[in-house]
Amino acid sequence: MLTKKQLDLLTYINKCVQRDGVPPSFDEMKVALDLRSKSGIHRLITALEERGFIRRLAHRARALEIVKLPEALGGAPTTGFSPRVIDGDKPSAPQPANALPIEAVHAMELPVMGRIAAGVPIEAIQHASHNVAVPGAMIKGPGEHYALEVKGDSMIDAGINDGDIVVIRETNVAENGDIVVALVEDQEATLKRFFRRGSAIALEAANPAYETRVLPSDKVKVQGRLVGLIRTY
Numbered sequence: 001m002l003t004k005k006q007l008d009l010l011t012y013i014n015k016c017v018q019r020d021g022v023p024p025s026f027d028e029m030k031v032a033l034d035l036r037s038k039s040g041i042h043r044l045i046t047a048l049e050e051r052g053f054i055r056r057l058a059h060r061a062r063a064l065e066i067v068k069l070p071e072a073l074g075g076a077p078t079t080g081f082s083p084r085v086i087d088g089d090k091p092s093a094p095q096p097a098n099a100l101p102i103e104a105v106h107a108m109e110l111p112v113m114g115r116i117a118a119g120v121p122i123e124a125i126q127h128a129s130h131n132v133a134v135p136g137a138m139i140k141g142p143g144e145h146y147a148l149e150v151k152g153d154s155m156i157d158a159g160i161n162d163g164d165i166v167v168i169r170e171t172n173v174a175e176n177g178d179i180v181v182a183l184v185e186d187q188e189a190t191l192k193r194f195f196r197r198g199s200a201i202a203l204e205a206a207n208p209a210y211e212t213r214v215l216p217s218d219k220v221k222v223q224g225r226l227v228g229l230i231r232t233y
Helices: 004-020 026-032 038-050
Strands: 054-056 064-066 107-117 130-135 145-151 165-169 179-184 188-197 200-204 213-216 220-230
Touching: 004 026, 004 038, 004 064, 026 038, 038 054, 038 107, 038 145, 107 165, 107 188, 130 165, 130 220, 145 220, 179 200, 188 220
Parallel strands: 107 145
Antiparallel strands: 054 064, 107 130, 145 165, 165 220, 179 188, 179 220, 188 200, 200 213
C-alpha cells in the first residue's frame, strides 16, 4: 500500500512519461509535490523502487522506469510490500540459546548533501553529491532526512570523526544539548551542540581545542538535528 505522497509522485511520473516520453526531473518532481527539498523526492523514489513500482536505470539522464502501476492508476492488484533483501553468508557456528534471531535490516537511500564542518564552518550545504544507504531505524521522527560527510575533528568527544557520514532530520528547532546543523549568517554551515543563552545562541564543540561560538540568535538558523552516524573503516 502506498502513502498519499508516494501515489502522488507515481501519478506525476506516469503522467509525464505518457505525455513527454521521459520522466520528470527531480526539480520538477519537487515543485509538483510542493516539497521544500529534493531529499524528500529521493526518499519517495526509494520507497517506490523498494515496492517494485519503478526502477532506476544506471548511466542515463532522468533514469526512471515505471515497472507497474497500483490499482488506483489502473494496475493489477498487489499483495503488499515485500522488501528486497540481500542475503549474506549464514553463520557457521551455532548461536547461543538466548541469542536473538538474525533479521534482515531494511535500508533506505538518502542524498549526501555535501560536507559539513566539525571545526571551522565551511560553505553552506546546497546540492546532493551522491546517495548513501542507511538503516531504516535511523530515520526517526517526522520531516525529511539527508546525509552529510563530516570534515574536521571538533566533535570527536561526541564520537563524530573526520570522514564520518551523519544522518540529519530536517528541522528548524532544537533543544539545548542537541547536535545540529547550524547555518551561520546564511553563509556557513557547521555541526555543533546547540545551546540557547538568552537572546544568543552558543554553538559548542565537543573538543577542548575549539572555543564555543556565541552569536546573536538572528545570525543562526537550525537546519537539522543529528539522528544517526555511519562510519567506514
